[in-house]
Amino acid sequence: MKILIVDDEEMIRAVLREYVEFEGNEAFEAADGMEAVKLCRENDYDLVLMDVMMPHLDGFSAVKEIKKAKDIPVIMLSARGEEYDKLFAFEIGVDDYVTKPFSPKEVMARINAVTKRRASKPTGNEILKFEGLEIDMAGRNVYVDGEKAELTPKEYELLFYLVRNKGIALTREKLLYDVWGFDFYGDDRTVDTHIKMLRSNLKDYRKFVVTLRGLGYKFEE
Amino acid sequence: MKILIVDDEEMIRAVLREYVEFEGNEAFEAADGMEAVKLCRENDYDLVLMDVMMPHLDGFSAVKEIKKAKDIPVIMLSARGEEYDKLFAFEIGVDDYVTKPFSPKEVMARINAVTKRRASKPTGNEILKFEGLEIDMAGRNVYVDGEKAELTPKEYELLFYLVRNKGIALTREKLLYDVWGFDFYGDDRTVDTHIKMLRSNLKDYRKFVVTLRGLGYKFEE
DNA sequence: AATAAATTTCACAAATTTTTCACGCTGAAT
DNA sequence: ATTCAGCGTGAAAAATTTGTGAAATTTATT
Secondary structure (H helix, E strand, O other), X not given: OEEEEEOOOHHHHHHHHHHHHHOOOEEEEEOOHHXXXXXXXXXXXXXXXXXXXXXXXXXXXXXXXXXXXXOOOEEEEEEOOOOOOHHHHHHOXXXXXXXXXXXXXXXXXXXXXXXXXXXXXXXXXXXXXXXXXXXXXXXXXXXXXOEEOOOOHHHHHHHHHHHHOOOOOEEHHHHHHHHHOXXXXXXXXXXXXHHHHHHHHHHHHHHHEEEEOOOEEEEOO | OEEEEEOOOHHHHHHXXXXXXXXXXXXXXXXXXXXXXXXXXXXXXXXXXXXXXXXXXXXXXXXXXXXXXXXXXXXXXXXXXXXXXXXXXXXXXXOEEEEOOOOHHHHHHHHXXXXXXXXXXXXXXXXXXXXXXXXXXXXXXXXXXXXXXXXXXXXXXXXXXXXXOOOOOEEHHHHHHHHXXXXXXXXXXXXHHHHHHHHHHHHHHHHHEEEEOOOEEEXXX
């Protein structure tokens, strides 16, 4: 995750950077609101840690500006006893706030809470039907003519991915990147083998998994 | 009725208290999530009015914590965008939801609605049955073929969470976040050990706790 | 403080899954 | 009809994942 740390005090930035990087995230820094807005416009961050009190452009104004362009989660940092309008903070879309002095554990917990809360947004648990093929993504079930198909993890992921991109041509490269992960450095043909196994498990409905010669595969009704 | 008001802003607490007491109820206050959780554990309230954004422990996490111990009706107060908050709130068992700025009249209407809904429909008091496995969430009892199963706290929480999400695939990550809490920083495999112990206590009905290889677990009838 | 209970970590074996690879077949272009 | 890159497939090897017991640690109780 790419996290932008905005604070005018270098010490605080350094401390936050340490926490953030310890968790395996990438840290970026801005020294004031102006710089933060500029960086946010030019780059895609997953989260912004924003101090309230800063020169040039205060935290609230900076958040307001950033939210105009992109919907990035923001956690505000404020000194204890600092007076500010929390209602206003919500209105402009602040996701959470932490009061200084803060503990590393607390800050990381907040970061995780905000990003996970965001992640849990899409709750599509309907069951898709293609003739006698039923696909229940939420429950991880696939039925072939009413009988449960026992797929392996990769087969589930591959099928779900194909179905989510139904009707779209997918290269082996794209499938490997999106289903296997960006860090897969194996053979292209691995896809073929999994397609083979998936097809054999789908029985008659193997017809939905279409080969695109010279390209890859797609799911088509 | 005893109503707990949780908000870090004294002004808002005062306003809410006035309206709550005007209707003949008894009002109690907490200034943050931590305090709210503590008070709920020690006392019996009929309803909780909970702000979302607060220091120490945010409203969502506080509700989650409170619901683990007692099934008290909760109305959330928030100024955030409605859409995903409502979904998330529903997931953790919030009864209703009011967006700031709110009119006291509106809040009182919601309070009355929630308590009436509760009174007429004793949800949570029901005992779920899956063959010879009986689960009484309100009473924190689990019976295996009529005999009481002695589960540890974590086993109860894990089982109840699995059952509440029956039929839905749950990753270890999600289980840790929702059952253990947002601040759990431990090993994934901790889940496995608790699943193991839960299964051994469920005897023959261990079959309902299904392993999803490469993903996690789910409860399935 | 001592003891008991619950929770968490960890390592190992067993089971399952993933990947590689070579062979033969297919189908489109010549 | 021939060619040949691209594809389907089976089987072996490599890698991953889970169940489990036991130890270590933390938390609750006396």
